[in-house]
Amino acid sequence: MVDTPGTGPVIEVRDLRMRYGDKEVLTGVDFTATAGEVVVLLGPNGAGKTTTIEILEGFRRRSGGDALVLGVDPADGDEPWRARLGVVLQSWRDHSKWRVRELLQHLGSYYANYSTPGKPRPWAVDELLEVVGLTGAEKTAIGRLSGGQRRRLDVAIGIVGRPDLLFLDEPTVGFDPEARRDFHDLIHRLTDVDSTTVLLTTHDLDEAEKLADRILILARGRIVASGSADELSRQVAGESEIRWTRDGQRFVHSAADATGFVRELFRQHGEAVGDLEVRRASLEETYMRLVREAEGAA
Template sequence: MVLTVDGLRMRYGDTEVLHDVSFDAGPGEVVALLGPNGAGKSTTIEILEGFRLRSAGRVEVLGVDPAAGDERWRSRLGIVLQSWRDHGNWRVRELLHHLGSYYAPYATSAEPRPWPTDELLDAVGLTAHAGQKIRTLSGGQRRRLDVAIGIVGRPNVLFLDEPTAGFDPEARSEFHDLVRRLAAEQDTTILLTTHDLDEASKLAHRILVLTAGRIIAAGTTAQLTKLIAGEDEVRWTIDGRPFRKSTEDSTAFVRGLFATYGEAVAELEVRRASLEDTYLALVREQS
């Protein structure tokens, strides 16, 4: 496994913010960490990145305890924080080229580094802005640069903290494509924290729901949806009379409905439980 977390605990004074958190992730896997503010998402990420010492439990990232990770180990990580506020007078290409130079000593034939600057600019959609000073970029363009900074070293593990905040729909779609390529083509393991449930559903192979420092559910979108809201709702009318039915197999039910009533069925609506429904139900159960 690329990431292994077993019995992770974190305490600040008398307050325990992580309680026996356990999960893992393999090469090329995208794992989304969902949870309300204060759930412990940022603390978990910071421990995995080696920025915070845990109170108890076993943690390994790329086979190394983050608390003991050296510079070569750190060169294999990519981090995209919620925001960056420096480097305003640098030009985009110059900054990426400069930051990339720090990764060159850690390059191998199996893992070439850094990402060539022009290829990276193209990957994040900033080629047209390569010569601009960073302080002149729009919010969405700046966020793309944040992502480029995070992946300039071709990381084996990428931590994304609310990565598409400030993106317009087109930029968000392009970023999602980039994440999929990193996972599929470069076997990058990605741990994503987001409040965008649709984003988690589109990108993640697995979703972990963290509440009050505990993982209360884990699985694919389909598995989590079935866990809480296992039944679809079918609505229809016959001769103007409304009907409603909850069923675990809406496709089979609708097929049977038309076999019985044919064209008399009108205003048919099938509402399948969403990840948002499931997430809200899970969080409410813990409140």
């Protein structure tokens, strides 16, 4: 039975496996994603991120396990199902002779027959141009866009059908800081307003921390950790580092119970405590440790 927006998991994966010849790329991946959730998939090169995404997009048949995407096995997805997906790859086929508005209107026309209750498809082109920051470039030939503008167009192509589920592969490569911030705002708009579910792969751990509701770390063909950046940090870091000043002196202390230590610190010294800082392991430190542990165990 096909899922309808707002009911059931958007992605449901159980014991997903993939083998190429004698090589096992995925050895039993399990996770779910719900409506409006941003899930970031992290992992070293060769961990199976791209294979996982391609299976869920319906572009590759798995070797074993179960997968449902929007209530459908992606291996059996039809056109109405595909109309509910958006994909932003690292690069798109060259459309250099098209003008921006013409291309978006042309691609959007394919989605007109696949509207669902409460979510008309496609985006109105003027609104789409505004949300991706291309209003001033609508009549520009695509071959004459700057690198940043071209990447914004890639995002517009991926969301023109107003998807229920959006796959993003390294979406902000080539973005300057302003474009990156605008993109993050766009993702929040898609999830908050349209309840779009986002599955994103990136090597930018700062971006992952800013966007993710949940982070999945894939190593050796399986999910070795799942949670928010803070939850993963707590899982890995047995102790937190507390820094503070008192009477002109700087102090540093490590404690498993940072909250309890800080309460005791203020009970003893009160307002004399200044410049207080509590630092847990960063996402980068957490990620590296979890991957090393998984590879060491293997």
